Amino acid sequence: MGKCVFSLLIMMLLCPSLIATMVASSSINEKERQALIHSGWWANYRNISDHCHWNGISCNERGSVTAIDGTVLKIPPSKELRRIQNLNFTAFPSLVKLNLYGMDLTGTIPQQITTLTNLTVLDLSINHLHG
Template sequence: MASSFAHHIILGEVWVNILVSFADTIAEQSSLESEAKVVLESGWWNDHSNDTSQRCKWPGISCNPAGSITKIDLSGSQDGGNIPPGIGDPYALECIGLSSCDLSGELHPPLGNLTLLKFLDLSNNYINDHIPSDLGHLTNLQTLYLVDNQTKGSIPSEIGLLSNLVILDLDNNVLVGSIPSALGQLTNMETLSLDDNQLEGSIP
């Protein structure tokens, strides 16, 4: 009787492990499908969109061994268009390089979902949105370039939450208001550039 009971326990553990593995697989597939949707909606890879399973081989895309996108770098491509609203869906992204791509429009809040992001370069475009406070969620971010855009409004104090930030360049925009004292919390900062804006006060 005891042996039969132990047998049932072992079988139960096996099924639990199978179900957990299955759930992880479904979650992984869902994540990869979200990534495929984002890259398609961007319109930047229309010439390659017939087979999204090959997206890791598309120009400017790098993936990890699991097939998740870790890097998008199309700098200088001048493909134009807007930043895709779903750009925050590939949660494994560590690097986004979209400088000199003729981008316009908004910086969508889902960018704040990219908690693994270390490098974000959107410089030399036509982005005319406010800097979203959600960027304060990017606690692994080390480099942020928004230089040479039309970014408006104030610098959100949430930028002070980016404790790993080393470079922050917001030159040549239309930013207004006071420079937030929260920037003084960025103890790892090596380069802070806010020139050619309409900001008041001094750098903390």
């Protein structure tokens, strides 16, 4: 135990940027997890702390969401749950792939999608979106 504490203290002194990166990454991961829960689409996953293991979610080695595939979800036929605005897109800075094909989503396409600068694949087809 003593060696671990000493090693951690040395690492904190020698690599403050590494510690800052780890803390920032943890904060981003929690923000992503909360955004997924708030959407209501992953409400039954509240007790699973690692969102990288949820259906339709892929993450990079830092635990940040890189892909969301909504086609594997079974969303109840609630009009409130079927709104695309339920997902806070700004919470996913590492998102590369967003597949919401055929989810029967309604509403306007959120302007927030433009903040996803790493996005290379976007599929919103077979929905009831406008704007």
